[in-house]
Amino acid sequence: MQCILSALKAESDPLINFFKLKKDDSYSFPFYKKNDLCLIGIGVGKNKIEKRIFTFLNDYNSRSLQFINIGIAGGKINNSEKGEIYLINKIKDENSNENYFPDLIVNSNLLEHSTITVDKAIVDGGGDYNCLVDMEASEIYKVCLKRVLVHQISFLKIVSDYMDEDVTSISKKKINSLINEKLPEIDTFLKKYKNLQEFKSSILGNVDLVWISRARSELNLTETQYHQLLSFSRGYRLKNPNKKFEDNMILKVYSKTERNKNFKNICEILSA
């Protein structure tokens, strides 16, 4: 699943419309979903990010989950262009001075920039800031990294102003238009980014896991035996992509001795 994180309703609306996402009212915050794509409204600034993402993760936790922060940012007139979309390659948190580096694996063809995450909007032209300025990226990175890997978090920022406007004062219409203009690039990025998910697919399929679970419960395997079985099963599946785990390998056992004998036998078959 891919999960878009956006701060403002004006940023979310074009994305919701384009991807035809449907509102899910079971959450106390803006949450939209369709098939394998969803969107969480995380609000402006850092405050609500952790709670909303973790609430979402209670229901949708998977190994291949990807978070994509999409939103507007302030830019600098000499190194960015209003309306342009940038893939973020470095995030600095102004408060802590910590730097964060998203992985850049996917061949996106997007321009890149670094961003600094600030607590208050910069409206004085940006002074010494030589990168983009946003209000959420560092917190999103930190929060998401508690649950997913670095390559599962990406940041796309569209320059809305040259640090001369408060984000809350930029008109909804202008923000809608900025996002709308870049929907084709966003769509392409999401599609390419999705390809990374296949690297986290499990060696064992659902049918395999059902068989392992049956072996575990019927043989009353110890925790160590269960982990050994998982390991041998993975090896078996890699060596025999199309073979079934035979049901008749699991015997009816009446003692620990019989259990251990059957377990040993299964391991030998799987590792042959």
Add this chain to the structure above:
Amino acid sequence: MKYFQPNFSHIYVERGALDYPLSQIALKKFSKSKVIEVDHYKDIFNRTGQDFQVQKKSMKLILAKKTEPFLYPASEMVQEFGTPNVYYNTPILNCLYNCDYCFLQGMYSSGNMVVFVNESDFMDAIKIKMASLNLTLDPMVVSISYNTDIMAMENIIPMASRWIDFVKTQKKLLIEIRTKSALFSLIKKMIPHENVLLSWTLSPEKIAEEFESTAPPFNSRLKSAKEAVEAGWAVRLCFDPIILFDGWFEIYSQFLHEVFREINPSKVRDVTLGVFRMNKDFYKRIKKREPTSTLFYDNYEIKDGVVSIGKKERTESLEKLEELLSEYLPKSKILIWK
């Protein structure tokens, strides 16, 4: 459609590393790469939450300045060449290749590569160490390609040739450059030096295809090793790791026959033999990530912190191979990790 960025699409440079000649060479070579400044290489290389194998799909280059230590005593898992003064250093962390059995995937959390550009600090450390050792009988041996394949990087950053030049200035220093590369041509014009040991890891084609798919194929490596031998370099052939599978002995017999049909065994300095083995912590770390190589799902035993094939099977297999190899070389030239 090309889904991934090419290798070294991004170069992360430590602020203090930018002006070194090796940095300039790398940045010139990858002039189209995006350069990102970092305070310290560990900010990028040691990040939490990295996936080694995903990063291997698009490796990034990190240019940094190493601080002490510049030299480490050799691991017990390396054949020690019968000398007590064996060390290794780490001018590069990680490898251009990604062999299934490689311990680096358990040693490092990152699949990216770090090149330490302050090469003179590494060389000075060796000089200082040499001054403290009794080298009247044996030379000091330094493996410079232990955590990497330095020769494989030669067309990117010419470190191997620079180290060879350094060795020429030191009488009691022997360096080993272990490689799977096919880039001997890049140092072919250099005059061979007896204190430079070029070691090629060779595996049967079947093994190379299955477990070393990102390294050059067997034939290319063999060709490079052959050229080095014929040019007069001291060459070691490493048949390590030996992978045991149904029919392994026939495959390895045929393989050794092919190797020594091309390379005159009397001109080889020595050969090494060893089965798959790994530090248990590295092994456990790799297994946790659910690797997709069948190698990690075989039956191994753990002894003295090392994961490997059981002693009996290991000894029997290696003795069989030693016998076979002794048809080509005297046993004194066969170094075995048992």
